[in-house]
Amino acid sequence: MSHLELAFVGSGNAFAPGGLCWNGFVLDGRFLFEAPPQALMSLNRMGIDPNALDAVVLSHHHGDHFLGLPFIMLHWKYFGRSRPAAIVGPPGTRELATAIGRSVYPGLFDLSYELRWFELEDGDVVELEGLHIRAHRVEHDTRLSLNLGFSCRLGDRFFSYTGDTGLCDAVLAMAGESELVVAECSSVDERVPIHLNLVDDIPRIREAMPPDSRLILTHVTPAVSVTHLANTLVARDLERYRV
Ligand SMILES: [Zn+2]
Numbered sequence: 363m364s365h366l367e368l369a370f371v372g373s374g375n376a377f378a379p380g381g382l383c384w385n386g387f388v389l390d391g392r393f394l395f396e397a398p399p400q401a402l403m404s405l406n407r408m409g410i411d412p413n414a415l416d417a418v419v420l421s422h423h424h425g426d427h428f429l430g431l432p433f434i435m436l437h438w439k440y441f442g443r444s445r446p447a448a449i450v451g452p453p454g455t456r457e458l459a460t461a462i463g464r465s466v467y468p469g470l471f472d473l474s475y476e477l478r479w480f481e482l483e484d485g486d487v488v489e490l491e492g493l494h495i496r497a498h499r500v501e502h503d504t505r506l507s508l509n510l511g512f513s514c515r516l517g518d519r520f521f522s523y524t525g526d527t528g529l530c531d532a533v534l535a536m537a538g539e540s541e542l543v544v545a546e547c548s549s550v551d552e553r554v555p556i557h558l559n560l561v562d563d564i565p566r567i568r569e570a571m572p573p574d575s576r577l578i579l580t581h582v583t584p585a586v587s588v589t590h591l592a593n594t595l596v597a598r599d600l601e602r603y604r605v
Contacts, residue, residue: 371404373597376426380584384426401430420451421525422509446476452508500527537570546581
């Protein structure tokens with residue numbers, strides 16, 4: 363069985379608590395899930411070539427998940443990208459990314475490579491260079507266009523990513539069929555309806571998962587430092603995990 367490698371460009375929630383980098387991770391060096399503001403800096407520190415990315419996959423449009431995209435594209439533009447790239451996200455991603463990108467770096471969208479956009483609704487499926495992604499509507503900021511979690515298959519491996527969400531049926535269903543779940547865990551015991559916490563919600567997700575599957579917590583605060591749940595760990599900034 364093949365492995366999945368996850369490299370975390372950051373592990374913190376929106377407030378960058380304790381100086382944590384904002385959450386995001388690279389799957390197998392090719393798929394960047396989330397584009398937090400420091401994503402390009404973290405990729406460079408970790409020795410991951412931004413031009414090797416096949417796609418950026420965005421769960422929703424909050425700034426800690428989205429505002430690093432212009433820097434990624436800046437690298438692509440000026441450091442020789444020629445291969446096609448894909449950007450995946452909720453409806454409105456292209457319009458928002460274009461407006462922001464053109465405002466902060468005029469010329470950013472004068473491209474020397476093909477850029478493909480995939481805006482996904484609940485239940486939509488897309489295949490990107492061998493990565494099959496199914497989008498699921500999750501329960502987060504209803505003022506945004508749509509908030510997504512993703513269930514994915516890469517080769518013979520199945521994993522899912524919650525995005526930002528409160529505990530909901532979509533998350534539990536994804537957990538039940540995954541060998542690996544990357545879940546947000548924004549607090550220890552504070553109950554915020556649009557987020558998951560460590561003491562109430564994460565055990566429910568763990569229970570829904572196959573016992574030998576792995577759970578990685580991210581989008582955390584430093585207080586979410588350890589967990590005694592089986593096969594569960596807390597992601598660290600700039601760390602790699604092989605599952
Ligand atoms: Zn959010």
